[in-house]
Amino acid sequence: MSNQQPSRRKFLTGAAATGAATLGFPAIVKAQGPISMRWQSTWPSKDIFHEYALDYAKKVNDMTGGDLRIEVLPAGAVVPAFGLLDAVSKGTLDGGHGVLVYHYGKQNALALWGSSPAFAMDANTLLAWHKYGGGKELLNKLYSSIGANVVSFPYGPMPTQPLGWFKKPITKPDDFKGLKYRTVGISIDLFQGMGAAVNALPGSEIVPAIDRGLLDAAEFNNATSDRL
Template sequence: MSKSSMGRRSFLKKSALMGGTAGAASLIAAPAVLAQAPKVIKMQTSWPSSNIWQEMAQDYADRVNAMSGGRLQVDVLPAGAVVAAFQVLDAVNDGLIDAAHSVPVYWYGKNKAASLFGTGPVFGGSAETMMNWFYEGGGKALYDELTQDIMGLDVDGYMGFPMYAQPFGWFKEPVTTVAELEGFKYRTVGLAADLMAKLGMSVAQLPGGEIVPAMERGVIDAFEFNNPSSDRDFGAQDVAKNYLLSSYHQASESFEFLFNGLMMEDMEPDLKAILIHGVEAASTANKAKAARRYSADLKYLEEEAGVTVTRTSTEILDAQLAAWDELIPELEADPFMKKCLDSQRAWVEQVSYYELMNAPDYALAFERYFPGKLSM
């Protein structure tokens, strides 16, 4: 038997024989360890408290709190609680908040490349395709290069919940042609603003909570945000009655979970893993919640709120792709953006080829069992 084994065995034997005050002390000390206060992580979102996305951020917090056995407590705050909706990146970097729940396009004004991590050109891949690129196609490394090396930020970010493609949006009158879009004052964000400008629209970039008031004041006369539930929560149906689904302006977006870099470095390894992999758990939960709520709220908008729901015309969709064709060479003048776009194209060509070739025509099956519903 080795000396180390003998030493360990002797220690265990002595420990077993110890009683009285030593044993009592250990019993008294144990509850004190268990009763340690959890590490509180202050996470602010970019969403109003009434928005479904605030619920989705809370879904993340609930899972992290549960998986950590009470050692972590994520406190979720709405937009404006500490900083404005578009300022969470700086707040995380500066340590004003520990984490944020947002989207990269909200810091597009700092670096246009932010839009490539959710609202960039659509090469034929869905939001799920592009979130897969982030984790399996080199996207995370490029994201870290942008945020940490190019921008010099002390942040660590992860993508979660591949969103359904965003509707073209809300209009006061039906819109079917590109000519009808000329001069529209339209709300969107990120590279979608550049895209819509090429279609003749005048674009305002506003946080979600400012959209309906701007519509009421005439600051804008058409807008998009993201989905039927958020749009209903904002009261979109009270200021417009024509809702156009389907668009290429933001068809591949995911949430961004941002963490302060210093906090993550100091975090115990198992708790750090819970924070990171909690994004994956929340992503699944968010997708399921969105499927139920978005579809139910679309039904409400159409059947009870008097909203006319249609698909965006093929003419406008073709024009959006043509506008991307114009915009992409301008973006590629920046070497980093070209590197990102080259990576995304290669990923989409490989992965979406398989996805599209393999996918059955779901619309054909839907029409068979629910005839007439898709004839919009």
């Protein structure tokens, strides 16, 4: 057995592929010293979704007794939110927390995990399809098609989301014509077809963009970011 310490990137992929084997040799891992991983989220530091990522990292750090240390940085700390996939794939970051649909621009089919019609499935059923109905295998193929060297573990299914927050009342479809509107995923194409001037922004940039007058309205999962 080689004494060369594996890179953090190799450990990440190896643990995903052979987790049982890794756990089966705790003395070997411990002899190499603590393994540190630097992750980034696609959320600002006070957003509830970033807090989810921090909670996960704390649980892992506590459960491993310090042998594995995950640090989670907020959006923009290393790369912009939409650059997270590339950063993890290239090894600039060891991991990330976000939503798959943020990378719709690289592979449109990623909208299946974010903004597409749910094909009669609610959020929990969609997650079940990913785990047991072939979704995981399809996602791996999509990553391969764009050369992304990552493994994803979707969780936390999100139910139907609000249409958005608007500066003026929306009473008919024509009200979207010329509206500066934020959304992501396949919704970009939908609202562009309705005449909206769509600006695809990560969640961390919505409120600042509205404050600067760059948006008239925005769609987002929930209103927690309003407190930022």
